[in-house]
Amino acid sequence: MASANTSWSEENFSCSICLDVFNSPVTTPCGHNLCRTCITTFWDDKVQYKCPVCNELFHTKPDLRVNTFISEMVDQFRRSVRVKEQPCVKPGEVPCDVCTGTQLKAVKSCLVCFTSYCHTHLEPHQRVAGLQTHQLVEPMDRLEDRMCKKHNQLLELFCQTDQVCVCLVCTVMDHKSHPVVPLEEEFKVKKAPLGKMESDVQQMIQERKQKIQDINDTVGRSKADADREIADGEQVLTALMRCIEEQRDDFNQRVKEKLKSTEKQAEGLIKQLEQEIEDLTNRSSEVKQLTHTEDHLHFLQTFRSLKNPPHTRDWTTVEVRPPSYVGTLRRSLDQLEETLNMEMKKVPYLRSYLKKYACGLTLDPNTANRYLSLSEDHREVKRVEEVQSYPDHSERFDTWVQGLTGRRYWEVERRGGVSIGVTYRGIRRKGKGNDSGLGWNNKSWKLYCKDDSYAAWYNGIGTTPALPPSVSTRVGVYVDRPAGSLSFYRVSPGVGESSDTLTLIHTFQTTFTQEVLLPAFGVMIIIISPPNIASRNDCTQMIIAALLKCGDICSLAVNISTKYVMLIFVT
Known part of the structure; x- marks a missing residue:
């Protein structure tokens, strides 16, 4: 039998009385199709029997018979409409296992047939008595995975010992004596976290x-x-x-x-x-x-x-x-040293370039030798003849009268012989050996300055840089820890409105191996022997200094003639 033309619309199968799709369609003697209920109700309160479509008059009430052809066409039309109205399966949704061609979305899955059905193909399970006893659930994918592969039974329990889903047969065989619970119970436990x-x-x-x-x-x-x-x-x-x-x-x-x-x-x-x-x-x-x-x-x-x-x-x-x-x-400039030699040292550096790394200095009384007297603000130190009553401290120098300070860049205004350098915090503080002398060990570096001459010292080895004459009495110190360099500069005052310039005196290239690196300084004094031993007619050198801490941007001024070491702010 030919199938219903899918291009037909609902109007082709509509009753002229109720205007809905035919329900039990019957045909009048004049050939018009109507719902049995509609035409029967229409004639019940009429004296004459007319066709509601063409008004043809019938002398007696017609004997209405079911139009088999129209009924089958209407049924096919209804099914085609239901199929069109059902949504096609989308990614992540369960498809109907019976649909061929375009698969529709499943609305139920049968745990007996292990098949998922759309509305159309689910109809036999709702109509046939034998299929109505089947267990229908919400659509489920991979129904075959819900069967125990060993016993071909439905997986409906969970073994808490082996942490696997099992069937009833499993509980009396492989998982006998294991605690088992329904899937729903374990589902709630596992879903909680x-x-x-x-x-x-x-x-x-x-x-x-x-x-x-x-x-x-x-x-x-x-x-x-x-x-x-x-x-x-x-x-x-x-x-x-x-x-x-x-x-x-x-x-x-x-x-x-x-x-x-x-x-x-x-x-x-x-x-x-x-x-x-x-x-x-x-x-x-x-x-x-x-x-x-x-x-x-x-x-x-x-x-x-x-x-x-x-x-x-x-x-x-x-x-x-x-x-x-x-x-x-700095490293790039140092590479020019072999070819530039003295010319390199004549090139002026802008002081403002290093000034941004400047750190302030304050004197630390914990490291000052007892021949030093510090001011209340710790920015001035005076060399004295009598021993000061400082309490014992592990960081105090007892023989080498010197000190330590912050890091980065600072300047020293000097008069007389001055040692300016850098040391590790762990330098020895006690005793008369070189281990506690600035520049005489592998824990410290120094530049000794006197008049217009300089000497760079490290681990007891000295180097004398050659520089053109200058009246400058200020030394700049630049510590570049990441680059492993310690540079000393002669600071020359600018002419007119020009800025001060820096001339390289010496650069130590090294690898700083300890965490704390601090600047330090020392001054040279001559101690005359008392009269009772003056027959030896000799003198002894000592280094006087004090530890400094980072603070405001400043310079360190060392004045031997006035017996003062002073901190002067750089403006």
């Missing part, structure tokens, strides 16, 4: 997003530092005229390579973080999907795979360490 699991995953995602932001911020600051360092380098290198043009380009390249290295490291870390975020996002989606499922078996079978978090890296200690640009310029 999902909220925290999802929260933990979300927190891990947020931590990694924040780490990406931190890395990007670090790279941004690193780039700003690089730009600033390049600009500072341009200011100094341009002053060295044409002979250092090539060195300037090399300097820029060094800084950019450091930045590029940082960016490359950051790019690699960000890539790892983004991959972990993607993995965690997938895990989050799985957890969310599992949270909303009511499928006990699917939940429990999937839960085991979600208990262990995705493999991720511990990012708490991972960071992008921006390269230190401080000293890059």
Whole structure:
């Protein structure tokens, strides 16, 4: 029999009385089709029997018979309409196992037939008595996985010992004496921690997003530092005229390579973080999907795979360490030393370049020798003849009368013989040996200055730099710990409105191995022997100094003639 034309509309199968699709259609003698109930009701209160469509008059009440052809066409039309109204299956939904061609969304699954049905194909289970006893549940995917592979029975229990789903036969055989509970009960237990699991995953995602932001911020600051360092380098290198043009380009390249290295490291870390975020996002989606499922078996079978978090890296200690640009310029300039020699030392450095690293100094009484008297504000020290009543302290120098201070950059205004240097905090404080003398061991470096001559000392070995004559009495000290350099400069006053300039005296290249690095200074005095031993006609040298702490930007002034060591602020 030909099927109903799917292009026909509802009007082709509508009753002219109720205007709805035919219900038990019958045909009048004049050939019009109407619902049996509609035409019967229409004639009940009439004296004459007319066709409601064409008004043909019938002398007696017609004998209405069912139009079999129209009835079958209407049934097919109704089925086709129901099929069209049913939604097609979407990703993640359970499809009808019976549909051919376009699969419709399943509305029920039969645990006896192990088949999922759409509305149309579910009809026999609602009509046939033998099928009405089948257990219908909400649509479930992979129904075959709900059967015990060993006993071909429905998996409806959970073994708490082996943490697996089992059937009734399993409980009396392989899992005998094991505690078992219904799937629903174990489902509730396992579902409870999902909220925290999802929260933990979300927190891990947020931590990694924040780490990406931190890395990007670090790279941004690193780039700003690089730009600033390049600009500072341009200011100094341009002053060295044409002979250092090539060195300037090399300097820029060094800084950019450091930045590029940082960016490359950051790019690699960000890539790892983004991959972990993607993995965690997938895990989050799985957890969310599992949270909303009511499928006990699917939940429990999937839960085991979600208990262990995705493999991720511990990012708490991972960071992008921006390269230190401080000293890059200094090292570039030092490479010119072989070719420039004395010319290099004649090149003036802008004092303002190092002044931004200046640190303030205050005297630390805990390290002052007992031949030193400190002012109340600890910014002035006086050499005295009598021993001061300082209490014993582990950091106090008892024979070498010297001290320590902060770090970075500071200046010393000197008169007479002065030792200016840097030392580790762990330098020996007690005894008369070289272990506690500034510049006489491997824990300290110093520049000895007197008149217009200088001597650089480390570990008992001295170097005498050659410099053009100058009347300058101020020395600048620049410690670049990351670069492993300690530089001493002669500070020359500017002419007119020009700034003071720096001339390199000496640079120590080393690797600072201890954490605390402090500046130090000492002054030379002559002690005349008392009359009762004057026959020896000799004298002894001592170093007087005091420890300083970082504070305001200032200079250290050492005045031998007035027996004072003073701190003078740099304006």
